[in-house]
Amino acid sequence: MAQFLFLLFAIFTVLCAVGVVVNKNAxxxxxxxxxxxxGVAGLFVQLDAYLLxxxxxxxxxxxxxxxxxxxxxxxxxxxxxxxxxxxxxxxAGFVAFALLLAGIGSVALKGQIVSSPPVSVAExxxxxxxxxxxxxxxLLPVQIIGFLLLISMLGVIVLSxxxxxxxxxx
Amino acid sequence: xxxxxxxxxxxxxxxxFAIGFFGVLVRRxxxxxxxxxxxxxxxxxxxxxxxxxxxxxxDGNVFVFFILxxxxxxxxxxxAIIVALFRRRHTVQIDQLDTLKN
Numbered sequence: 001m002a003q004f005l006f007l008l009f010a011i012f013t014v015l016c017a018v019g020v021v022v023n024k025n026a027x028x029x030x031x032x033x034x035x036x037x038x039g040v041a042g043l044f045v046q047l048d049a050y051l052l053x054x055x056x057x058x059x060x061x062x063x064x065x066x067x068x069x070x071x072x073x074x075x076x077x078x079x080x081x082x083x084x085x086x087x088x089x090x091x092a093g094f095v096a097f098a099l100l101l102a103g104i105g106s107v108a109l110k111g112q113i114v115s116s117p118p119v120s121v122a123e124x125x126x127x128x129x130x131x132x133x134x135x136x137x138x139l140l141p142v143q144i145i146g147f148l149l150l151i152s153m154l155g156v157i158v159l160s161x162x163x164x165x166x167x168x169x170x
Numbered sequence: 171x172x173x174x175x176x177x178x179x180x181x182x183x184x185x186x187f188a189i190g191f192f193g194v195l196v197r198r199x200x201x202x203x204x205x206x207x208x209x210x211x212x213x214x215x216x217x218x219x220x221x222x223x224x225x226x227x228x229d230g231n232v233f234v235f236f237i238l239x240x241x242x243x244x245x246x247x248x249x250a251i252i253v254a255l256f257r258r259r260h261t262v263q264i265d266q267l268d269t270l271k272n
Contacts, residue, residue, distance in 0.1 A: 002174070003174060006174040006178065010178070010182045013182065013186065014182065014185055014186065014189070017185075017186050017189045017190070017209055018189060020189075020193065020202070020205050020206065020209060021189055021190075021192060021193035021196070021197065021202070021206060021209075023202075026199060026201050026202060029201075029202050029205055030201075030205060033205050033208065033209070036209065036212070037212065040186075040212055040215075040216055043179070043182070043216060044216075044219055046174070047179070047219050047220055047223045048223060049219050049223065049231055049234075051231075052219060052231060052234055052235070052238075055235070055238060056215075056238065059238055059242055060208075060212075060238070060241075060242075063242065064208070064241070064242060064245045067245060067246070067249060068201065068204075068205065068245075068249070071201065071249045071252065071253060072201055074253070075201070075252075075253070075256050075262060089195055089196065090195075090196055092195055093191075093192050093195030093196040094192075096191055096192065096195060097188055097189075097191065097192040100184065100187065100188035100191060101185075101188055103184070104181055104184045104185060104188070107177070107180065107181070107184070108177060108181050129228055130228070130231070130232065130235070133228050133229075133232050134232065134235070137232075138232055138236075141236060145236060145239050145240070148239070148240065148243055149239065149242075149243055151243075152243035152244075152246055152247050153246070155247050155250070156246050156247055156250040159247070159250040159251060159253075159254050160250050160253060160254065162257075
């Protein structure tokens with residue numbers, strides 16, 4: 001049963017990821033991104049990372065993808081974008097994709113990542129443990145992340161202001 | 171509950187990464203390139219969680235926490251840049267944004 005669930009979510013996730021890349025319409029692509037994130041959250045649940053699955057849905061599917069949708073509709077550039085398959089970039093894209101797939105295939109067929117049987121209990125996913133780790137071992141990174149969020153907020157405000165001087169110079 | 175092997179999770183993560191990489195190289199719409207970047211980030215996140223689960227440690231999960239935070243900040247700044255670019259150049263197609271070329 002769990003194997004079936006894994007397959008279901010994995011295939012769903014990969015299909016939605018393909019949808020993100022292939023879709024001509026940016027709105028459809030961002031909807032596919034949301035679905036792909038839901039699939040990844042399902043995979044997280046099967047890895048016993050319940051909190052991460054929840055945070056992923058909340059932050060990514062809730063905030064980030066909604067922001068994407070908002071910007072896509074604000075810019076209104078949908079429709080006239082071409083998915084042209086020509087030029088060196090496309091060749092480079094296919095070559096890179098094939099190389100990555102070959103690497104994956106070699107890992108899947110020959111290589112064997114030593115997977116000792118996973119630790120029995122879902123010890124790695126309890127909220128208390130997260131809190132303990134965040135406030136002891138990773139206290140400094142948490143502070144730095146806080147500053148990073150502040151800086152990015154200020155940066156966004158500065159970036160989205162209108163610069164009259166620059167407009168005049170142009 | 172984890173029954174699928176670590177190999178399977180790593181393969182799914184690598185496939186996601188490859189798809190995202192392909193999208194970054196092939197697409198011309200800046201917004202979709204950005205979405206593909208997010209896809210690559212998510213793929214690495216999945217690998218981290220799988221390894222951390224197999225090893226029975228918390229470190230990978232906490233790392234994913236930080237990655238999610240940084241990704242949120244990155245998306246906000248990146249989209250602001252795209253909006254500023256659109257205001258200035260009235261396009262978001264990559265092949266029209268070649269002012270630095272000559």
